[in-house]
Amino acid sequence: MKTLVSRCPIEEVMQMLSGRWPTLLIYYLKQGTKRFSDLRRDNPTISHKMLTLELRKLEDAGIVERSEFEGYPLRVEYQLTPAGHRLVPLIDALGDWWETTSDTSAHPGSMDAEAAVSNTASRD
Amino acid sequence: MKTLVSRCPIEEVMQMLSGRWPTLLIYYLKQGTKRFSDLRRDNPTISHKMLTLELRKLEDAGIVERSEFEGYPLRVEYQLTPAGHRLVPLIDALGDWWETTSDTSAHPGSMDAEAAVSNTASRD
DNA sequence: AGTAAATTACGCACCTTTTTGTAACCACGA
DNA sequence: TCGTGGTTACAAAAAGGTGCGTAATTTACT
Numbered sequence: 001m002k003t004l005v006s007r008c009p010i011e012e013v014m015q016m017l018s019g020r021w022p023t024l025l026i027y028y029l030k031q032g033t034k035r036f037s038d039l040r041r042d043n044p045t046i047s048h049k050m051l052t053l054e055l056r057k058l059e060d061a062g063i064v065e066r067s068e069f070e071g072y073p074l075r076v077e078y079q080l081t082p083a084g085h086r087l088v089p090l091i092d093a094l095g096d097w098w099e100t101t102s103d104t105s106a107h108p109g110s111m112d113a114e115a116a117v118s119n120t121a122s123r124d
Numbered sequence: 125m126k127t128l129v130s131r132c133p134i135e136e137v138m139q140m141l142s143g144r145w146p147t148l149l150i151y152y153l154k155q156g157t158k159r160f161s162d163l164r165r166d167n168p169t170i171s172h173k174m175l176t177l178e179l180r181k182l183e184d185a186g187i188v189e190r191s192e193f194e195g196y197p198l199r200v201e202y203q204l205t206p207a208g209h210r211l212v213p214l215i216d217a218l219g220d221w222w223e224t225t226s227d228t229s230a231h232p233g234s235m236d237a238e239a240a241v242s243n244t245a246s247r248d
Numbered sequence: 249a250g251t252a253a254a255t256t257a258c259g260c261a262c263c264t265t266t267t268t269g270t271a272a273c274c275a276c277g278a
Numbered sequence: 279t280c281g282t283g284g285t286t287a288c289a290a291a292a293a294g295g296t297g298c299g300t301a302a303t304t305t306a307c308t
Contacts, residue, residue: 008148008151008219009219009220009222009223009226010147010148010151010215010216010218010219010222011144011147011148012222013218013219013221013222014141014142014143014144014146014147014218015144016222017138017142017218018138018141018142018143019138019142019267019268020135020138020139022138023134023135023138024135027134035282035283036282036283036284037281037282037283047268047269047270048269048270048271048283048284049268049269049270049284049285049286050267050268050269052283052284052285053268061225062225062226068283071276071277071282072276072277072278072281072282073276073277073278073280073281073282073283074275074276074277074281074282074283074284075282075283076282076283076284083221083225086221086225087218087221087225090214090217090218090221091134092134093214093217094134094137094138094141094211094214095132095133095134095137096133097137097207097210097211097214098133098134098136098137098140099133101185101186101207101210101211102133102136102186143293159256159257160256160257160258161256161257171294171295171296172257172258173258173259173260173294173295173296174293174294174295175257175258176257176258176259177294192257195302195303196255196256196301196302196303196304197254197255197256197257197301197302197303197304198255198256198257198258198301198302199256199257200256200257200258249308250307250308251306251307251308252305252306252307252308253304253305253306253307254303254304254305254306255302255303255304255305256301256302257300257301258299258300258301259298259299259300260297260298260299260300261296261297261298261299262295262296262297262298263294263295263296264293264294264295264296265292265293265294265295266291266292266293266294267290267291267292267293268289268290268291268292269288269289269290269291270287270288270289270290271286271287271288271289272285272286272287272288273284273285273286273287274283274284274285274286275282275283275284276281276282276283277280277281277282278279278280278281
């Protein structure tokens, strides 16, 4: 699936991480092993189809590992690979960068600073 | 002005950096001040529409600064802001991560990495 | 001298391509 | 029948490309 002819690793990662879901899913998987239905509960706005598609993409990229357990209502678990775990702090760093850069220009006068802070509270 | 209503800074950065162009443009702007036509030459596959759109987005995000010089034929220069420069190493880190993870057998295919490069058939 | 074309950095309208959402269906067994 | 994880077909939306118009000045041709 990852039939990429890009010369540049940055283009490749960005193609991997682009869109709303990849980083969100990584965030939730960072919390530990999750089942398909867990991830849907964690993020109710993702469609069934998108979740499978994105999980497959993350799997192909070596970020997520899929474990299928034989059984009655079929159980499948997803978790971050070691590489996936190494990716997490890099993504977090981007989030931090964004927060600090938004701070330096986001206060137009005497707005309530406290409100702004709690407004941008991360999901950590 | 970035009027974004996302709760999470990571979602916001990723929305900013998603797509093929943002990181590419940042890469070229990292080299120094560039004019519109320079950037088109650097990246011939981007359309003028996309270039203006993406530059505007980067500008709104505070990553790129636009300087317009009076005169004809109108000259406009683009360069990274300090925040933009701080972003560069973070993006590079993602590129490095990708390179190392691709190396360390992250792709459990049945063929070796060399063959996989020239062969487009993977999992379909 | 007069006209035409080129230049630069766009905006806009139209159209195609890609991505994403919706909904239905499959299989299995309690 | 329900719930599990997944697939497929079709529709909607978003992203992206093409080409034309704009500005004020210089150059190119006639």
